[in-house]
Amino acid sequence: MALFERDQHIYRDRDALREDYQPEELVGRDEELQTFQAALQPVINGEQPNNIFIYGKTGVGKTAATRYLLSHLKQDAAQYDDLDLSVVFLNCDGLTSSYQIATHLVNELRSETNQISTTGYPLASVYEMLWNELDDRTGTVLIVLDEIDHVQDDSILYQLPRARANGNLERAKVGLIGISNDFSFRDDLSPKVKSSLCEQEIHFPAYNATNLRAILQQRSQVAFHEGVLSSEVIPLCAAYGAKDAGDARQSIDLLMKAGDLAREEGADLVVEDHVKNGRRSLERGRIKEGIMGLTEHGHLVLYALLTLDLEGETPIRSRDVRPRYTRFAEMANRDPLVPRRMRDHLSELAMLGIISVTERNEGRRGGTYREYALDMDVNLILSAMDETVELVGVHESLSEYIDPSDSAESAPSDSFSFSDSISSSDSLSPDA
Structure with a gap:
């Protein structure tokens, strides 16, 4: 008898509840998506892109919305022969200086066989390499800096939005999208950076229970077999998520934890007790991680x-x-x-x-x-x-x-x- 056998009684596709899953449609963010889409419209028109600053608490859909719209933007741009669009996505977690970001951007734009060291170059030399790589793209380049609030100096946030105006770029049209969990980060920027980086601002408020129910319903249809979730599971996960700062990630994690507990027990249904026990388990993990840090x-x-x-x-x-x-x-x-x-x-x-x-x-x-x-x-x-x-x-x-x-x-x-x-x-x- 095999020690491990596939268990597909509860889950149809558990990966649909993971953080890197990209749904075919985003729910609960209609107004924000409309504003974001309008801010990206100049790209499809072949015009100089807007610089966009997106802010909101963790788990409110900022990154998911950005990836969703940019994916569609790239697909739609492909139908125009005169439009060459590149997207560079960089998470700034662990990157605290403009130098680190600039070197990582150079490497993102270069082939794997032509990477540079992340130390040892003067900043001016790194910027020169960055301008050359961007101009080699010739078309429109959107640079997304997720968790931009980790950056402790704002040189790169001034240089990128103004690269063309300052004569550093001749061919490429560069747009910067900054994503931040901390709106106070914007207030700490110098006036010249704020006027460029925050050309278009989009605020993502916390999800309410109704939004979260729609998100969980969408994910559950992909993740679970039909009929395995009892009627109280999604409303309870949504209610807990709304109480915990409107964080969709926490609600989805809770739904997955409840499903895991039901699977471990060999249960036929995911029920309210699985959600409550799952919440206690996740809360214990978050508290322990926070205290141990x-x-x-x-x-x-x-x-x-x-x-x-x-x-x-x-x-x-x-x-x-x-x-x-x-x-x-x-x-x-x-x-x-x-x-x-x-x-x-x-x-x-x-x-x-x-x-x-x-x-x-x-x-x-x-x-x-x-x-x-x-x-x-x-x-x-x-x-x-x-x-x-x-x-x-x-x-x-x-x-x-x-x-x-x-x-x-x-x-x-x-x-x-x-x-x-x-x-x-x-x-x-x-x-x-």
Whole structure:
């Protein structure tokens, strides 16, 4: 008997739920697609392309819409003999400088046997190579820079849109499409860059539950066999996605996780419990990944807030978190950060959605300040903080979550018994 056999009971084509799947039609983005199509119209007319800036949160269809329209644009342009269109797509994740982007663009435009090193050339020389490669294309070249907000200097964002006006290009007509998850990135650009790069702006708002249901329905018809999804599955996945910032990727991932759980169980149907269990599993993975990406001091700040939350001391000001954090840092043989840097870690935890922040305004006498509280399940947080708990020890507030005897061997002997060294009142000490 074979150990592995194909299981096609639940899925017809599971790859239709993967991130790189390109549907034949985009749903839920009619207005944005219409605006985007109008911005690309000069290309098909053989005119100088617009420079387009697209922004919106992660998972709202920016990249998918760009790939979809550019695919159709290339097909439609092929019917015109006098129109030569090239598209270069570059993801800027991991590329932080104009030099890195310029060298990668040169290599994208060149053959595999004529690549250049990504280090060692003067920037001016790299730009000269880039202009030569673009002019060799002679026609229209659209350059897509996805996750453009990773770029920390804006030289390339000035040079590309103005290459023809500055006399760097004679034949090629270049258009730049920038895609960003962070609209504040636009505000940080210099005025000369902003006026060129943001010639046409398109905002992709978060999906609502209705949009997400349409997207999931479209994907499910390709991905699953008919009749294997119970009626509540797609509405529930859409509702969770709408609640989680309108992210289509999260909704699709949740639908795939539910399908995987049903397949693992050998179930005939994907039902509500598979969705709920799948959400818990995915949430645990996201939280763990976010926490594990924190610095050591980020872990110590989170551990301090976690114990204060369990003691009922939250919402709490950063100055009242500091004594607990300082004590934890000392027990871990680390030098505590200054208050401002500790607050930076609290802000990062809030950005990750691990803790919540509330603005308080006490008027002239009390001023404005922030209060912090835990916003995630304790067990999920602890599952990603094993090393911190072992380094510092098990705080008495965690007694119902962790058996101290389980950690006694791995925790340092001088940092294990919190009940002797830290009282719950230390969280009430004012931070000077």
